[in-house]
Amino acid sequence: MTTIDWDSAAGSFDDEPDHGLLDPVVRHAWAQRLETWLPRERSEVLDLGCGTGSLALLVAGQGHRVTAVDRSPRMVEQARAKLAGTGTEVLIGDAAAPPVGKQRFDVILARHVVWLLPDPAAVLRHWFGLLRPGGRLVLVEGVWNGVGLSARQLSALLAPFTERVHHEPLSGDRDLWGKDVDDERYALVARAEPPRRHTEVVDVHLILRRGPDVLLARRAGTGYADGLLHAPSGHVEDGEDVREAVIRETAEEIGVALEPGELRTALVMQHRGPGGSPRTGWFFEAAYDPERPPYNREPDKCSELAWFPLDALPDDMVAYCRAGLDGYRTGEHFLIHWHEDGDTVAFEPRGTRRAVPLPAGGARTGRLHHIELWVPDLAAAASGWGWLLGELGHVPYQQWAHGRSWRRGDSYVVIEQSPDLVPGGHERRRPGLNHLAFHVEDRARLDALVARAPEHGWRLLFGDRHPRAGGDGHVAAYLEDTAGYEVELVAGAAPTRPGPPAPAPHTDGWARRRD
Numbered sequence: 001m002t003t004i005d006w007d008s009a010a011g012s013f014d015d016e017p018d019h020g021l022l023d024p025v026v027r028h029a030w031a032q033r034l035e036t037w038l039p040r041e042r043s044e045v046l047d048l049g050c051g052t053g054s055l056a057l058l059v060a061g062q063g064h065r066v067t068a069v070d071r072s073p074r075m076v077e078q079a080r081a082k083l084a085g086t087g088t089e090v091l092i093g094d095a096a097a098p099p100v101g102k103q104r105f106d107v108i109l110a111r112h113v114v115w116l117l118p119d120p121a122a123v124l125r126h127w128f129g130l131l132r133p134g135g136r137l138v139l140v141e142g143v144w145n146g147v148g149l150s151a152r153q154l155s156a157l158l159a160p161f162t163e164r165v166h167h168e169p170l171s172g173d174r175d176l177w178g179k180d181v182d183d184e185r186y187a188l189v190a191r192a193e194p195p196r197r198h199t200e201v202v203d204v205h206l207i208l209r210r211g212p213d214v215l216l217a218r219r220a221g222t223g224y225a226d227g228l229l230h231a232p233s234g235h236v237e238d239g240e241d242v243r244e245a246v247i248r249e250t251a252e253e254i255g256v257a258l259e260p261g262e263l264r265t266a267l268v269m270q271h272r273g274p275g276g277s278p279r280t281g282w283f284f285e286a287a288y289d290p291e292r293p294p295y296n297r298e299p300d301k302c303s304e305l306a307w308f309p310l311d312a313l314p315d316d317m318v319a320y321c322r323a324g325l326d327g328y329r330t331g332e333h334f335l336i337h338w339h340e341d342g343d344t345v346a347f348e349p350r351g352t353r354r355a356v357p358l359p360a361g362g363a364r365t366g367r368l369h370h371i372e373l374w375v376p377d378l379a380a381a382a383s384g385w386g387w388l389l390g391e392l393g394h395v396p397y398q399q400w401a402h403g404r405s406w407r408r409g410d411s412y413v414v415i416e417q418s419p420d421l422v423p424g425g426h427e428r429r430r431p432g433l434n435h436l437a438f439h440v441e442d443r444a445r446l447d448a449l450v451a452r453a454p455e456h457g458w459r460l461l462f463g464d465r466h467p468r469a470g471g472d473g474h475v476a477a478y479l480e481d482t483a484g485y486e487v488e489l490v491a492g493a494a495p496t497r498p499g500p501p502a503p504a505p506h507t508d509g510w511a512r513r514r515d
Helices: 006-011 024-037 054-061 073-082 120-129 151-158 242-254 319-329 378-391 443-456
Strands: 044-048 065-070 089-092 105-111 131-144 165-169 184-191 201-210 213-219 233-235 264-272 278-287 302-309 334-338 355-357 370-374 395-400 403-408 411-416 435-440 458-460 476-481 486-491
Touching: 024 054, 024 184, 044 054, 054 065, 054 073, 054 105, 065 073, 073 089, 120 131, 120 151, 131 151, 151 165, 151 184, 201 242, 201 319, 213 242, 233 242, 242 278, 264 319, 278 319, 319 334, 319 355, 319 395, 378 395, 378 403, 378 411, 378 443, 378 476, 395 411, 435 443, 443 458, 443 476, 443 486
Parallel strands: 044 065, 044 105, 065 089, 105 131, 201 278, 264 334, 370 411, 435 486
Antiparallel strands: 131 184, 165 184, 201 213, 201 233, 213 302, 264 278, 334 355, 395 403, 403 411, 458 476, 476 486
């Protein structure tokens, strides 16, 4: 530690105000502050705009090696005299571009300098470039009689270069100034660590569908949203993609081993909890398989599993999960759900809706909007069509006195018993609608639907030629409900034909399956 004789050092500079540092009380107060701002170990310190070297003398007295810079030859001369014997190098130069070459420092100290700079952002960038990794910038600034630089302004200037800024108010310490002050005076200590790129936790959620119903789990003992319902979910771990993550979480939470081909992307949501950080959530849908029933594998985190209708979800849910399922039901693919800090984690039926849909790309022109079927018996049609459309991945969408609808993506199917319905039943062989056709994932799924269809009012047509009633290259089932409406369920992808296309019957095999 260097020994400083303050009486002899200050005695020749009685004509210089020296920022009050000639006062032993003020000097001691600044020395104490510097001890907290500077590293404990011996460091290389660059004092910019050093004046007569008073702060540099304090820093050197604490065992640090100091390089001091000031543009005034007179100030530099006085500083060199004051700092003689401390090992401090005092240079003439501009604080904005100190003449230190390629030398790097552990600390840059500047008192009442930044507010005078014509381009402080550019200078701060240069100063950060003079610091070693992990170094620190110590800036003492303030606002006096309406001039100067506020802490808010200086913090904004530092933001592009670092996220670690310590703000220390100084106005309330009269020993630093030798008097009481009521203006803004402060120090900012900024670390030479570049701002981290924005990162978010990625979470995954499973929408397990059993027809019109969805599986929810009641949280318990987790410390977050306990007592509320939520879809089976979890975080993506290092090395996983989102599909791997939802398969793992599903197995861990409800004991269902999903295959990648069973998953469909339902919705992506960026969400933020009250007072929390943003996250990105991926919602996947999968169909319930009665041979693999879900069960509660984590009773320490979940008090129950239960099925709920998508068009009548319970209110006691986690708010963003409820928003995700509501968006899924109405055909949205991208959402933002941003809580305000005063919001509750729980869904509030009469609260402010935070979900903001984001339109997907691609032109809508030409896409199928909806299909509307007028039926003679709404109750019977709702039972049969509701089952079939639910099994095919459609979700309940609208309900009114004379009709129902089910939606999948941007399109939906309506059944209506309109008051304007004229007498006479539907006959598919007359001009007009013949049938609707839907994709089915594979032959196994097709066979399962055909087996269960009679329970819900559907009968198999062309049973003697099933499942090839549409032709040898076409695997499909043709079902008819009690009102005479026909549905074709097509398994797998459409077959491809080698060579140039040739005239052929319609892909539903109409000509081939009719007598």
